[in-house]
Every structure is written in C-alpha cells, then in structure tokens.
Amino acid sequence: MNTYNYETEIPEELLEDITEEEREKESIDRTSFSYWQISWRRFKKDKLAMGGLVVIIVMTLCAVIGPMLSPYDYDQTDFIAILQGPSAKHWFGTDLLGRDVFVRTLYGARISLSIGFVAAAINMVIGVLYGGIAGYLGGWVDMIMMRIVDVLSGIPSLIYLILIMMFMGSSIQSILLAMCLTYWITTARMVRGQIFTLREQDYALAGKVCGQSKWQILTQHLIPNSMGSIIVTVTFLIPSAIFEEAFLSFLGIGIQVPMASWGTMCNDAIQYLTQQPCLMLFPALAISITIFALNFIGDGLRDALDPRINKQ
Amino acid sequence: MVRYIIKRIVAGFLSLLMLITLTFFLMHAIPGGPFSSDKYRKTPQAVLEQIQDQYGLNEPVYVQYISYLQNLAKGNLGVSFTKLNYSVNDLISNGMPASAKIGFLAILLALLIGIPLGTTAAVRRGHLADGVSMVIATVGVSVPSFVLCVLTMYLFCDRLKLLPTYGLSSWKCYILPVGCMAFGQIAYITRLMRSSMLETLRQDFIRTERSKGIPELAVIGKYALKNSILPVITYMGPMVATLLTGTFIIEKVFSIPGLGRYFVNAIGDRDYAVTLGLTIFVGALIIICNLIVDIIYAFVDPRVKIDR
Amino acid sequence: MAEKILEVKNLRTTFQTLAGEVKAVRGTSFYVESGESLGIVGESGCGKSVTMLSILHLLDENARAEADAINFVGQDISRITTKEMRKLNGYKIGMIFQDPMTSLNPVFSIEQQICDPLMRHLKLNRPQARKKALEMLETVGIPSPESRLKQYPHELSGGLRQRVMIAIAMCCNPRLLIADEPTTALDVTVQAQILDLMKQMKEEYDTAVVLISHDLGVISSLCSRVIVMYGGVIVEEGLIDDLFYETGHPYTAGLLRSIPRGDGEKLVPIDGTPPDLLNPPKGCPFAARCSHAMKLCREAMPPKYPMNEHHYSCCWLHHPSVIAKRGEAKLI
Numbered sequence: 001m002n003t004y005n006y007e008t009e010i011p012e013e014l015l016e017d018i019t020e021e022e023r024e025k026e027s028i029d030r031t032s033f034s035y036w037q038i039s040w041r042r043f044k045k046d047k048l049a050m051g052g053l054v055v056i057i058v059m060t061l062c063a064v065i066g067p068m069l070s071p072y073d074y075d076q077t078d079f080i081a082i083l084q085g086p087s088a089k090h091w092f093g094t095d096l097l098g099r100d101v102f103v104r105t106l107y108g109a110r111i112s113l114s115i116g117f118v119a120a121a122i123n124m125v126i127g128v129l130y131g132g133i134a135g136y137l138g139g140w141v142d143m144i145m146m147r148i149v150d151v152l153s154g155i156p157s158l159i160y161l162i163l164i165m166m167f168m169g170s171s172i173q174s175i176l177l178a179m180c181l182t183y184w185i186t187t188a189r190m191v192r193g194q195i196f197t198l199r200e201q202d203y204a205l206a207g208k209v210c211g212q213s214k215w216q217i218l219t220q221h222l223i224p225n226s227m228g229s230i231i232v233t234v235t236f237l238i239p240s241a242i243f244e245e246a247f248l249s250f251l252g253i254g255i256q257v258p259m260a261s262w263g264t265m266c267n268d269a270i271q272y273l274t275q276q277p278c279l280m281l282f283p284a285l286a287i288s289i290t291i292f293a294l295n296f297i298g299d300g301l302r303d304a305l306d307p308r309i310n311k312q
Numbered sequence: 313m314v315r316y317i318i319k320r321i322v323a324g325f326l327s328l329l330m331l332i333t334l335t336f337f338l339m340h341a342i343p344g345g346p347f348s349s350d351k352y353r354k355t356p357q358a359v360l361e362q363i364q365d366q367y368g369l370n371e372p373v374y375v376q377y378i379s380y381l382q383n384l385a386k387g388n389l390g391v392s393f394t395k396l397n398y399s400v401n402d403l404i405s406n407g408m409p410a411s412a413k414i415g416f417l418a419i420l421l422a423l424l425i426g427i428p429l430g431t432t433a434a435v436r437r438g439h440l441a442d443g444v445s446m447v448i449a450t451v452g453v454s455v456p457s458f459v460l461c462v463l464t465m466y467l468f469c470d471r472l473k474l475l476p477t478y479g480l481s482s483w484k485c486y487i488l489p490v491g492c493m494a495f496g497q498i499a500y501i502t503r504l505m506r507s508s509m510l511e512t513l514r515q516d517f518i519r520t521e522r523s524k525g526i527p528e529l530a531v532i533g534k535y536a537l538k539n540s541i542l543p544v545i546t547y548m549g550p551m552v553a554t555l556l557t558g559t560f561i562i563e564k565v566f567s568i569p570g571l572g573r574y575f576v577n578a579i580g581d582r583d584y585a586v587t588l589g590l591t592i593f594v595g596a597l598i599i600i601c602n603l604i605v606d607i608i609y610a611f612v613d614p615r616v617k618i619d620r
Numbered sequence: 621m622a623e624k625i626l627e628v629k630n631l632r633t634t635f636q637t638l639a640g641e642v643k644a645v646r647g648t649s650f651y652v653e654s655g656e657s658l659g660i661v662g663e664s665g666c667g668k669s670v671t672m673l674s675i676l677h678l679l680d681e682n683a684r685a686e687a688d689a690i691n692f693v694g695q696d697i698s699r700i701t702t703k704e705m706r707k708l709n710g711y712k713i714g715m716i717f718q719d720p721m722t723s724l725n726p727v728f729s730i731e732q733q734i735c736d737p738l739m740r741h742l743k744l745n746r747p748q749a750r751k752k753a754l755e756m757l758e759t760v761g762i763p764s765p766e767s768r769l770k771q772y773p774h775e776l777s778g779g780l781r782q783r784v785m786i787a788i789a790m791c792c793n794p795r796l797l798i799a800d801e802p803t804t805a806l807d808v809t810v811q812a813q814i815l816d817l818m819k820q821m822k823e824e825y826d827t828a829v830v831l832i833s834h835d836l837g838v839i840s841s842l843c844s845r846v847i848v849m850y851g852g853v854i855v856e857e858g859l860i861d862d863l864f865y866e867t868g869h870p871y872t873a874g875l876l877r878s879i880p881r882g883d884g885e886k887l888v889p890i891d892g893t894p895p896d897l898l899n900p901p902k903g904c905p906f907a908a909r910c911s912h913a914m915k916l917c918r919e920a921m922p923p924k925y926p927m928n929e930h931h932y933s934c935c936w937l938h939h940p941s942v943i944a945k946r947g948e949a950k951l952i
Contacts, residue, residue, distance in 0.1 A: 003920065004916070004919075004920045004939075005923050006923065006925055006938060006939050006940070009941065010916055010939060010941050010942075013915065014914060014915045014916035014919060015914050015915070015916060015941065015942060015945050015946075016914060016915050017913065017914060017915075018907065018913045018914065018915060018917070018918065042638070045638075147323070150323050150327075151323060151326045151327045151330055152327075152330075153327075158553070159331075159591050159594060159595055162579065162587075162591075163334075163335060163338050163339075163587075163591065164338070166338075166579065166582070166584075166587065167338045167339075167341065239453075239454070243456060246456050246458075247456065247458070247561070250456075250458045250561065251560060251561075251564070251576055251579065252576075252579075252580060253579060263456075263458075266456075266458060266459060266462070267458075269462075270462055270565070273462060273465075273466050273470070274466075274470055277466060280459075280462055280463070280466075284455075284456075284459040284462075284463065287455075287456055287459065288451075288454050288455045288456070288459060289454075291453070291454040291455075291456075292450060292451065292454035295450050295453060295454055296450065299450075437681075515722060516717060516719060516722040516723045517722060517723055517724055517725040517726070519673075519678055519717065519723075520715075520717060520723045520724065520725070520785070520788075521725065522678050522706070522709065523676060523678055523709050523710060523714075523715040523717075523789075524709065524710035524736065524737040524788060525706045525707060525708065525709035525710030525711050525737055525740060525741060526706065526710070526736060526737070526740065527703065527706055528702070528703070528706070530736075535725055535728065538727050538728065539725070539726070539727055542727075612727065613726075613727055614726075614727060614729075614772040614774070615726060615727075615772070615774050
C-alpha cells in the first residue's frame with residue numbers, strides 16, 4: 001500500500017471524484033437474514049443441541065420402525081429364558097416373564113415420546129390461546145383469567161395427576177388428559193406476559209395506527225414475536241411430560257402391564273435389581289438419554305431464539 | 313406491602329378450597345364408592361350398607377362435603393375406610409418428622425451447592441468450569457430420581473456395602489436419600505442460577521457497580537447475586553412441592569417410614585379417605601410454602617411493593 | 621500550561637463476535653487536561669463509548685483493548701490489571717451512564733449504592749459514609765435527601781436518578797468525570813438541569829470532564845474542546861470555536877448542518893450509514909458518504925493535518941495538490 005501524507009506528491013488520477021458506482025459498491029450492506037434464518041444458523045452451530053436433535057430423531061425412528069423388525073412382541077413371554085442378561089438373541093436381555101427387554105424398551109419409547117409430544121402440542125395450543133386472549137384483551141378479562149390461573153397453579157400438579165389417574169384409571173388417555181389439565185398454565189402465563197410487553201411496543205401501535213384489527217395485530221405481530229419464547233417453553237414441556245409419565249408408572253399408577261413404559265419397566269426391575277441389574281439399566285438409560293437430549297435441544301433453542309443476542 | 317400479602321393469602325386460601333373441593337368430588341365420583349371393589353364381593357349387602365352408614369356415605373354428597381369441611385376446620389383429616397383405627401392425623405404425626413428432616417436437609421444441600429455452582433458457571437461462561445457444571449446440571453435434570461435412587465442403592469449398598477439400604481437409624485442412612493433428593497434440585501438450581509446470573513451480568517447497573525470501583529468479587533457476590541437470586545426464591549415454592557412428591561419415590565425405594573410412603577401405600581391400597589386426607593395436607597403445605605416464598609420475595613425485591 | 625491528567629496513545633479495541641472481529645476503535649490518541657472539559661462527538665457506533673470504557677477497563681469479556689500507553693496522573697493504566705484499575709474507578713475517575721433507569725441497581729437502596737464506594741475508597745465507616753452521602757445528595761440538588769437515601773431507584777424519577785448517578789460518581793472527588801450521553805434518555809427540560817448541574821459540579825470540585833454525546837449542541841454548552849469520532853477513528857479535534865467556524869472535516873460539517881439552530885435554516889441529514897467495522901475501509905471511513913470524496917480517500921487514511929495549535933483534522937482536502945487542483949473546499 002502506498003503511504004501518502006500532506007508532503008508527498010499524489011498521483012493525478014487519485015484526485016478524481018469517486019464515481020457513483022464505486023460509492024454504490026462501498027455502501028452495499030451485508031446480506032441480511034430473517035430472524036428464523038439467523039436462529040437456525042445459531043442452532044446449527046450448537047453442537048450439543050444438534051446432537052440432542054439427532055438422538056431424538058434416531059430414537060423416534062427406532063420407536064416407530066424398531067418393533068416391526070424385531071422377531072419378538074412386547075408382550076410375548078418365554079418362560080424358558082427369564083431374567084437373562086444381554087445376548088445376541090435378546091439384545092437387552094429378558095425380564096421375569098421372559099419378555100424381550102429390547103422390544104419393550106422400544107415400545108416404551110413409543111409411549112413416552114408420544115406422551116411427551118402430544119402433551120406439549122395440546123398444551124401449547126391451550127396455553128397460547130388462553131394467554132394470548134388474556135394478554136391482548138387486558139383489563140378485567142385479563143384480571144379474571146389470571147386469577148383463575150393463580151388459583152389453579154396453587155395446586156401442585158403432581159397431586160392433580162395422581163388424583164385424576166386414580167379417578168380415571170390408568171391409561172395413556174388419562175395421563176394425557178391429566179397433563180392437559182395442568183401444564184397449559186405455565187405456557188399461558190408466559191404467553192400472557194410476552195403479549196403484555198409486546199403490545200406496548202411501537203410496532204403494535206403502528207399496526208393500530210394503520211387500522212389493523214385487534215385480531216390482526218394479535219396474529220400478525222404479537223404471536224409471531226413471542227413464538228421464540230413459546231417454542232422454548234414447549235420444548236421444555238416435552239421432557240417434563242416424559243418425566244412425569246415415568247414417575248407415575250414407577251409409582252404403579254401410570255401405564256399398566258402388559259403395556260411397556262420406561263417407568264413401569266423400572267418399577268418391575270427394582271425387585272430383581274440384585275439378580276439382573278440390566279433390567280433396570282436399559283429403560284433407565286433410555287429415559288435419561290431422551291431427557292438429556294431434549295434438554296440440550298431446549299437450551300440450544302433458547303440461546304438461538306433469544307432476540308437480544310440475535311443481532312449478529 | 314400489606315395489600316400484596318393479603319392478596320397472596322386470599323389467593324392461597326382459594327387454591328386450597330379449590331383443591332379440597334376438587335379432591336372431594338373426584339373421590340366421590342369414583343364409580344361405586346370405596347366399598348365396591350372385588351375385595352368386598354363376598355361381604356353381604358346388609359353389612360356393606362351398615363358400613364357405608366357408619367362412614368356417612370349414604371348421606372347426600374353436599375351433606376358429606378359440609379361435614380368434611382367442618383372436620384377439616386377442626387384439624388381432622390379423616391380416617392381410613394380400609395383399616396381400623398387408622399387416621400390421617402396419626403399418619404401425618406408418624407410420617408412427617410422423617411420426611412421433613414430429609415426434605416429440609418435436601419433443600420439446604422441444594423441451595424448451598426446450586427447457587428455457588430450456577431454463579432461460577434455464569435461468571436466463567438464458556439470456560440471449563442461452565443462446561444463441567446452445565447453437563448452435571450443437565451445430567452441432574454435428566455436422570456429421574458427413581459433411577460438415581462435405585463442405581464446408587466445398588467452401587468453403594470448392594471455392591472460396595474458402604475451404606476445401609478433402609479431406615480433412618482444412623483447418620484449414614486441419610487446420605488443416599490438426601491443426596492438423591494437433592495441431586496435433581498442442585499441441577500435445577502444451578503441451571504436457574506446460571507441463566508439468571510448471565511441475565512443480570514448483562515444489565516447496565518453491573519457496569520455502574522464496576523465503574524464505582526467495587527471489586528469483582530463483591531460485584532458478583534453482593535450486587536449481582538441479590539438480583540439473580542430472585543428466580544431461585546420464586547422456585548423455592550415449587551421446589552418444596554417437588555421435594556414432597558420426591559419423597560414418594562425416595563421413601564418407597566429406601567423404605568423410610570415417612571409421609572410419602574404412606575401416600576404411595578394409600579394409593580396402592582385404593583384407600584380413598586387416606587389419599588384424600590394426605591392430598592389435602594400435602595396441598596396445604598405446598599400452598600403455605602408458596603405463600604411464605606411470595607412474602608420473602610417481597611422483602612428481597614423492593615419493586616414488588618408497588619408493581620403488583 | 622495545565623497538566624495532562626489523561627493521555628491516551630494509539631488505543632485499539634476489538635470485539636469478538638459470531639460474525640468475526642469488529643474493530644471498534646482503530647488507533648485513537650488524545651489527552652485531557654486537568655480541570656478542562658472535553659467533548660467526544662459522533663453518531664452511534666462510532667466508538668466514542670467504547671474508547672472511554674476501554675480506558676476504564678469496563679468492557680465486556682469479548683472485547684480486547686490495547687494501547688501504546690494510557691497515562692493517568694503519572695501512571696500507565698493500560699497495563700495494570702482490572703483489579704488494580706478498580707481502585708481508581710469511582711475514586712479518581714467517576715463515570716455517569718446514559719440511561720439512569722437501568723444504571724442503578726434496582727434491589728439496593730440509594731444509601732447502599734452511594735455508601736459502598738465511599739467506604740471502600742475513602743475508608744469511611746458507615747455513619748461517616750452516610751453523612752457524606754447526605755451531603756452529596758444535597759449538593760446535586762435532591763430535595764429531602766434524608767428520605768431519598770432509604771428509597772430504591774424505582775421510586776425516583778429519571779432526572780433524580782441521574783442526579784443520584786452524578787452524586788455517586790462525584791462522591792470521592794475524582795480528578796476525572798466521564799459522562800456517557802448523560803442527558804440522552806432524559807426529557808429536554810431535565811437535560812438542561814443536568815447539564816447545569818454538571819457544570820456546577822465541575823467548577824466546585826475542579827474535576828476534568830469528558831462528555832460523550834452525539835449532540836454537538838449538548839457538547840457546546842459544556843465543553844471547551846471537542847473530539848469528533850467517526851468509524852472508530854478521530855477525524856477532527858479542536859477548540860469548540862475552531863470546530864464551529866474553521867471546520868476542517870466534511871463529517872464535522874455534516875454534524876453541524878444537522879443541529880437545529882432555530883433560525884429557519886433547513887437541516888441537512890448525512891446520507892448513508894457508518895462503515896462496517898468488521899471490514900473497515902482502508903482509506904477514510906467517511907469516504908463513502910462524503911460529497912467531496914476522491915479516489916485517494918478510498919486508497920489511504922488521511923493523517924492529521926494541523927490547522928492551528930489545538931486544532932487538527934484528518935482529511936485529504938487539506939493536501940496542497942488537492943487545493944491546487946480543486947481550490948479550497950467549502951465545507952460549510
């Protein structure tokens with residue numbers, strides 16, 4: 001590079017004006033990305049979260065396809081081979097009734113994952129609607145709706161779950177119903193809080209000035225802008241739903257035999273822990289790995305979707 | 313301040329009433345009532361009638377509800393329908409001390425480890441200490457407590473024979489139950505503390521503290537801590553609830569004669585009256601803890617007084 | 621000649637971000653004399669605040685500041701540790717921030733926030749610190765200071781909070797006060813009061829002041845000397861009158877044209893946006909927006925051109941061959 005100063009001679013051609021094209025070239029902005037593009041890029045960079053995503057995808061595929069490929073059925077008993085350790089024939093061993101633990105674990109995955117996803121999805125819908133309406137309408141409607149939530153949330157959710165399970169009997173449907181009665185509260189509160197802050201923002205006001213209806217403002221500005229937080233909250237609902245199903249089943253009031261859930265399998269395994277620890281090990285590992293992966297996904301999403309650190 | 317506290321108390325009372333009502337009617341909606349299961353199939357109809365009469369089960373539901381409320385107001389949580397001379401109050405006075413001791417130790421342990429660990433992770437963000445504590449914390453929230461209980465029991469009691477497997481006869485007996493119960497909470501508090509500390513450290517006033525020449529240790533340990541501990545205080549309420557329900561598992565696995573175990577047994581025996589009574593007791597306990605936490609919060613965060 | 625209490629030589633600050641290394645400050649040198657007030661002006665993102673935060677060791681972790689030397693009352697503070705720097709922060713150098721709403725700790729009372737530096741730096745005990753804090757609150761014009769001490773930031777108005785901030789910054793009688801946009805977040809009427817207060821405090825305590833602002837109007841009401849920053853470098857420096865009447869840089873001229881003067885003259889905005897500091901231009905940072913720009917401006921960074929003893933500007937328009945070819949540029 002040439003160094004010039006006020007004493008040096010400067011070549012004549014450098015003294016010409018900058019042309020318009022050169023100016024243009026200079027002022028081209030970096031390509032800008034949408035919020036979701038940036039978030040996805042950040043998420044992809046997060047190795048733990050991507051690892052979690054891969055684990056969950058693999059787990060889901062196994063849960064769907066796995067049992068079809070296996071020669072055993074989840075409730076197929078074999079009294080000659082009971083309480084076996086892992087072998088080529090039974091990858092994860094067999095339980096007290098000689099059922100194949102591998103197939104049962106995969107069946108458990110079906111139940112746990114579907115409970116997790118369905119519970120989260122239902123709760124997201126209820127929570128977003130309830131919170132959105134309360135937050136957007138505000139005033140006395142909000143007051144009443146939120147007092148109801150306050151009272152409901154005062155009641156510990158697990159106690160609810162236990163009562164409903166005792167009342168409705170043990171089945172996937174009653175677990176789901178019980179969870180739907182309690183979980184939406186967190187989402188609703190969060191959404192309401194978000195909407196409450198967002199509707200004070202200038203762009204919501206701008207929408208109002210431009211003559212958009214309340215409904216349009218709610219669906220076009222407020223809900224999309226709180227989508228990041230909603231997704232994060234819902235992602236964390238999935239592991240807690242799985243957790244609580246396992247908990248209930250472990251207490252003996254969740255999924256009933258011969259159906260297999262990870263919680264039931266662990267519960268059954270306790271008695272034979274000293275004879276066959278593997279019986280406990282595999283379902284326990286399955287729960288832990290799943291929840292581990294889901295938590296990492298949730299963490300990754302939270303970081304990726306955080307609008308405050310989203311500038312670059 | 314006073315208005316805020318009164319508002320909280322009213323909300324807590326309503327929650328409790330709602331819990332009682334809900335519990336009561338759910339129990340009574342169970343088809344056939346408590347004496348309809350297979351166990352009583354051979355009992356003559358007349359005897360069943362008499363038993364039902366004895367427990368007041370033939371009265372209209374609202375009469376039963378009112379008398380139940382009256383009993384509750386007197387502090388009487390009901391008696392078992394399946395076992396003679398077996399009242400909920402007795403169960404509570406028998407089981408509460410053990411559960412409370414373990415629960416209290418677990419809370420203490422969780423706070424003492426979780427808060428410093430989360431703070432360290434936030435301050436050393438991106439460094440090794442952060443990575444290690446985050447992995448531990450994520451393991452902690454990912455492993456269900458029953459898995460942890462059973463595996464540690466298998467390892468320390470069965471294999472290594474270091475610790476006793478049941479009872480509460482010596483200090484050694486407390487290690488595993490308290491440790492297992494606290495582990496998940498430590499993990500949760502660590503995560504909570506880390507994210508709230510990170511949030512606080514991003515705030516403008518932290519730069520102000522530094523510009524005043526406050527040493528970093530005091531900036532973190534005094535000025536940032538008081539701000540970032542607020543979510544942990546809020547979590548204390550639900551934490552008590554989680555620990556109480558956690559006792560269900562811990563006491564089942566470690567055979568500790570506590571509240572949780574009675575609860576699980578009652579559920580297993582389908583003993584509705586006892587379940588109902590214990591539910592209300594545990595529910596009330598949690599609601600009261602939430603109330604206390606809310607009041608503590610108002611003292612720590614001066615903004616509450618006018619904001620809410 | 622007054623003593624130079626702060627002398628910064630070739631300060632460079634970079635930030636590590638996901639997108640790459642942002643060169644926020646690219647070699648600035650300036651000085652502050654004792655008792656004077658220096659203004660730093662420039663638009664958002666030009667590096668004014670980062671410059672001062674670098675000097676005070678108050679940057680975030682992803683930032684790195686380097687300098688040939690930063691001399692503060694005879695000590696090179698560019699090489700001391702942050703821990704040692706904290707002994708000077710709040711004691712010999714006070715700082716006021718832009719937004720008084722977020723700059724005070726919401727969960728500590730005013731008393732706790734003002735007494736802590738007093739007890740640390742002046743080694744006062746609690747009652748002494750309290751007494752001193754009361755005095756300070758009175759000095760900065762806070763009514764009924766006794767009751768204000770017990771209050772929390774959310775109970776005060778924006779103007780009062782900024783007064784509290786000034787009280788905190790001035791409580792140890794610092795040699796240098798750095799005010800980063802102290803009036804930007806306030807109402808116009810309160811702005812004037814705060815500026816008056818700062819002027820009064822400066823006289824009373826004989827403190828040197830560095831006032832950072834994007835508003836030349838605010839700067840001119842308090843400062844005698846001004847630095848104009850653009851794209852992470854200083855483009856012009858001089859006494860306030862020199863800058864107004866002998867403007868030496870097109871960017872300064874642009875800033876001057878965008879101050880409302882109330883005489884009916886039309887305001888002229890500066891078109892375009894500041895340069896991308898991820899890949900700063902090798903020439904003059906302002907070239908892309910400058911109506912006088914030549915090919916030369918994009919090729920080489922203009923060095924300092926001395927206009928008089930205190931006044932210099934970094935612009936190729938002062939080069940003899942440029943003047944020979946195009947004549948004296950009319951900047952205003």
